[in-house]
Amino acid sequence: MYVEERMYQLHPGKVPEYFHHYETHGMPVQLRHQPHMLGYYTPEIGPQNMVVHMWAYDDLNQRERCRIALFADPEWQSYRPKIHPLIMKMETRMMKCAPFFLERLKRMLAADKAG
Numbered sequence: 001m002y003v004e005e006r007m008y009q010l011h012p013g014k015v016p017e018y019f020h021h022y023e024t025h026g027m028p029v030q031l032r033h034q035p036h037m038l039g040y041y042t043p044e045i046g047p048q049n050m051v052v053h054m055w056a057y058d059d060l061n062q063r064e065r066c067r068i069a070l071f072a073d074p075e076w077q078s079y080r081p082k083i084h085p086l087i088m089k090m091e092t093r094m095m096k097c098a099p100f101f102l103e104r105l106k107r108m109l110a111a112d113k114a115g
Contacts, residue, residue, distance in 0.1 A: 001058060001097040001105055003038065008051045009089040015042055018051055018086050025079040033070040035062075036109050056109060060094070 010018055022040075031037065036056035043050055057063040070076050097105055 001056060001102055002060060002063065003095045003097065003105075004055045004057065004063065005093045005095065006053050006055075007091045007093075008087050009047070010049045010051060010086050011088055012049050014086040015049060015051060018083055021079065021082045021086075025075070025082060029073055029075040029079065030070060033073065033076075034066045056105065063094075 008018070019040075034055055038054035038056055041052045041054075043052070055063075057066070
């Protein structure tokens, strides 16, 4: 299992605007195509004007299929121009789940689907 961490450095003061666009336009379409949102965060201590979001995937092929479907969705295509001017820098890390954490993460994701 893999976890993708995406970090967006925004222009100063733009986090509320980014969150507004994401909550009202981006999140509904993204959740249709990507199975496991692990969270959306902003640093309390450390770099400011940053948004961090994390997603879990069974494997890298699943990630690719999800992103192809997402980027083909007309709603996602109309959402992206709303947030791109707010972003100064984007970074992505793909992390492989530690063997001792794999079953725990799977249980967490199953509980999220059930609840």
